[in-house]
Amino acid sequence: MSKNLVIVESPTKAKTISKILGDDFRVVSSMGHIIDLPAKKLGVDVEDKFKPVYVVIPGRKKILAQLKKEAKGKENIYIATDPDREGEAIGWQIKEKLFKGKNVLRVSFHEITPHAVAEAFKNAREFDVKMIEAQVGRRVLDRMVGYFLSPLLWKKIARGLSAGRVQSVGLRLIVERERQIQKFTANEYWEISVELFKPKVSGQSNFCAKLDKIDNQKVEISRNQDAQSICDQLKGKEFRVLEIKKTEKKRYPPAPFITSTLQQEAFNKFRFNASKTMLIAQQLYEGIDIGEDNPVGLITYMRTDSPNVAAEAIQEAREHIGRSFGKNFIPDKPNVYKAKKSAQEAHEAIRPSYICRSPEAIKDFLNHDQIRLYELVYNRFLASQMKPAEFLATAVDILADKPSPCPQGLGKYLFVASGSRLVFEGFLAAYNKIQAEEKEDFDEEKEKAKNVIPPLEQGELLGLKTLTPSQHFTKPPPRFSDSSLIKALEEEGIGRPSTYAPIIYTIILRDYVRRIKGYLNPSELGIKVNDMLVEYFPKIIDVKFTAAVEEKLDEVAEGTLSRVKILEDFYLPFKESLDFAQANIVKEIITTDQLCDKCGKPLIVKWGRRGKFLSCSAFPECKNSKSITSGVKCGVENCPGELIERHSKRGVFYGCSNFPKCTFTSRDLPENKE
Numbered sequence: 001m002s003k004n005l006v007i008v009e010s011p012t013k014a015k016t017i018s019k020i021l022g023d024d025f026r027v028v029s030s031m032g033h034i035i036d037l038p039a040k041k042l043g044v045d046v047e048d049k050f051k052p053v054y055v056v057i058p059g060r061k062k063i064l065a066q067l068k069k070e071a072k073g074k075e076n077i078y079i080a081t082d083p084d085r086e087g088e089a090i091g092w093q094i095k096e097k098l099f100k101g102k103n104v105l106r107v108s109f110h111e112i113t114p115h116a117v118a119e120a121f122k123n124a125r126e127f128d129v130k131m132i133e134a135q136v137g138r139r140v141l142d143r144m145v146g147y148f149l150s151p152l153l154w155k156k157i158a159r160g161l162s163a164g165r166v167q168s169v170g171l172r173l174i175v176e177r178e179r180q181i182q183k184f185t186a187n188e189y190w191e192i193s194v195e196l197f198k199p200k201v202s203g204q205s206n207f208c209a210k211l212d213k214i215d216n217q218k219v220e221i222s223r224n225q226d227a228q229s230i231c232d233q234l235k236g237k238e239f240r241v242l243e244i245k246k247t248e249k250k251r252y253p254p255a256p257f258i259t260s261t262l263q264q265e266a267f268n269k270f271r272f273n274a275s276k277t278m279l280i281a282q283q284l285y286e287g288i289d290i291g292e293d294n295p296v297g298l299i300t301y302m303r304t305d306s307p308n309v310a311a312e313a314i315q316e317a318r319e320h321i322g323r324s325f326g327k328n329f330i331p332d333k334p335n336v337y338k339a340k341k342s343a344q345e346a347h348e349a350i351r352p353s354y355i356c357r358s359p360e361a362i363k364d365f366l367n368h369d370q371i372r373l374y375e376l377v378y379n380r381f382l383a384s385q386m387k388p389a390e391f392l393a394t395a396v397d398i399l400a401d402k403p404s405p406c407p408q409g410l411g412k413y414l415f416v417a418s419g420s421r422l423v424f425e426g427f428l429a430a431y432n433k434i435q436a437e438e439k440e441d442f443d444e445e446k447e448k449a450k451n452v453i454p455p456l457e458q459g460e461l462l463g464l465k466t467l468t469p470s471q472h473f474t475k476p477p478p479r480f481s482d483s484s485l486i487k488a489l490e491e492e493g494i495g496r497p498s499t500y501a502p503i504i505y506t507i508i509l510r511d512y513v514r515r516i517k518g519y520l521n522p523s524e525l526g527i528k529v530n531d532m533l534v535e536y537f538p539k540i541i542d543v544k545f546t547a548a549v550e551e552k553l554d555e556v557a558e559g560t561l562s563r564v565k566i567l568e569d570f571y572l573p574f575k576e577s578l579d580f581a582q583a584n585i586v587k588e589i590i591t592t593d594q595l596c597d598k599c600g601k602p603l604i605v606k607w608g609r610r611g612k613f614l615s616c617s618a619f620p621e622c623k624n625s626k627s628i629t630s631g632v633k634c635g636v637e638n639c640p641g642e643l644i645e646r647h648s649k650r651g652v653f654y655g656c657s658n659f660p661k662c663t664f665t666s667r668d669l670p671e672n673k674e
């Protein structure tokens with residue numbers, strides 16, 4: 001029988017580690033958290049230093065009993081939960097609940113490889129109380145906010161709604177963006193471009209240039225007729241090369257992934273939402289059956305905000321780059337990436353655990369999504385240790401002037417032609433980053449690469465092939481996607497590696513936000529909830545305030561601030577807003593001009609967890625209620641019904657008001673066909 005017991009939180013991870021540790025170790029799984037705050041009570045003793053009152057999660061008693069049985073007769077008990085605050089806390093709970101007073105050691109590793117696991121057991125340690133304090137601090141803060149705010153939403157809007165601390169800030173960003181979009185008015189502007197060529201050269205020499213200045217003034221054309229009149233004046237002018245500027249440009253590789261950048265890129269490249277990316281990354285981290293006896297961990301831990309990389313991994317990458325791309329792709333010194341100031345814990349970037357396991361080599365063992373994400377992590381890591389790409393950028397100033405000066409005195413039209421040529425591929429050989437949000441820049445860059453400028457000389461006369469005015473409109477800021485919201489949260493200092501995905505997941509689950517074609521749209525309910533929170537709790541769901549709380553939690557983890565202190569600092573102003581809101585919030589009544597068909601009293605709009613509906617104002621005497629239809633006719637021919645917004649676990653859909661007689665449904669609201 002094994003002398004040692006190792007407890008982890010997931011069965012796959014248990015299997016992967018078990019193979020590495022061998023027969024002396026019995027590895028079992030706790031299946032996640034075992035104790036937590038109670039579901040229906042506050043579970044925090046506000047009077048006594050905000051002490052959390054934990055209970056065993058319903059249904060987990062059996063696991064507890066099993067773990068206790070497994071521990072019998074073992075000489076050593078190790079807890080090897082994930083290497084972050086959450087993992088430390090799960091481990092600590094297991095120790096406190098089952099093995100109080102016994103010698104239980106903590107082992108933590110950022111990847112499940114023989115080397116990393118052996119090192120971790122060599123360095124088995126006591127639990128890190130500071131990390132646990134920070135986790136408890138977050139849990140208690142979130143609990144207090146959710147527990148006290150939710151009933152206010154019930155009072156004002158509808159029963160069953162809930163609000164969370166960080167999620168509400170995410171919702172606020174989305175609602176504010178929506179309002180910017182609604183307020184936005186598009187402005188018309190015109191661009192004038194020309195296609196020029198070298199008159200005395202045979203073969204292709206066409207290239208494009210854009211009108212940049214008129215008489216040294218930056219060109220601004222807002223009306224069609226102005227564009228036309230400029231075009232008229234340009235016809236018949238001489239186009240002459242004024243100046244040729246050539247610059248060498250370098251594009252540096254991106255840092256290896258951390259949680260936020262992985263989530264962003266997986267969205268931009270594959271449209272994976274943040275939760276999906278984390279789920280797949282976790283599978284790759286915990287271990288996948290790749291045709292050996294047991295699963296093998298393929299990437300390092302996926303919750304991290306540090307771009308650091310172990311020296312051995314860098315060395316392996318450099319060797320691999322030399323073999324696969326050539327020695328000239330390896331920089332003289334390894335590339336180093338700086339962590340942000342707030343980076344938590346001594347983590348590593350997300351990278352492949354074994355450079356020798358190329359995506360190509362193991363693709364038969366991974367499903368489609370796994371292989372795509374693995375390839376992304378793998379190539380990004382290689383690229384991060386490669387040389388920059390080099391471009392030669394050309395900008396040519398072209399003057400359209402003479403032979404006849406314009407009657408209005410306008411004369412000098414300056415055009416600019418830009419082109420760019422890749423001179424050395426560098427990291428682009430392994431990885432090409434495309435930011436959806438920067439897609440326009442990217443398109444511009446692509447345009448430049450397509451614009452092949454022939455060899456030109458100063459003073460050279462060019463032929464005019466085409467002259468094209470084009471109409472454009474300024475665009476409103478785009479709605480957030482998973483990717484751009486995570487970027488914004490990170491920039492504002494709100495998110496942490498463990499929270500980006502849950503923030504988005506939660507506001508969608510509550511139907512405050514809907515993901516439509518990849519973009520996050522606030523629902524009517526979400527806007528109502530947000531407006532109430534902003535009105536009564538402007539500080540609690542303030543971006544800067546939330547960022548400051550996150551920083552303080554980091555300080556707790558570092559041991560420079562006490563958990564009780566930050567909870568006290570938070571609670572007093574919070575309690576004040578809370579008391580004010582409790583005294584002042586009243587139910588909002590939205591009247592309609594429709595009358596109840598049972599009692600004749602007016603109908604009013606009410607909100608439920610699942611959207612709004614019409615209810616008799618005489619409720620509870622009259623319990624009549626009606627759905628609110630969208631006004632769009634049912635898609636079935638001759639059906640008199642109209643479509644009604646309905647909700648299922650998978651999100652919003654539209655069903656016929658004639659249900660159950662008619663079972664027509666649609667994901668999107670079709671347009672009325674009349």
Ligand SMILES: [Zn+2]
Nearest residue numbers: 596599616622
């Ligand atoms: Zn009625």
Ligand SMILES: [Zn+2]
Nearest residue numbers: 634639656662
């Ligand atoms: Zn119908």
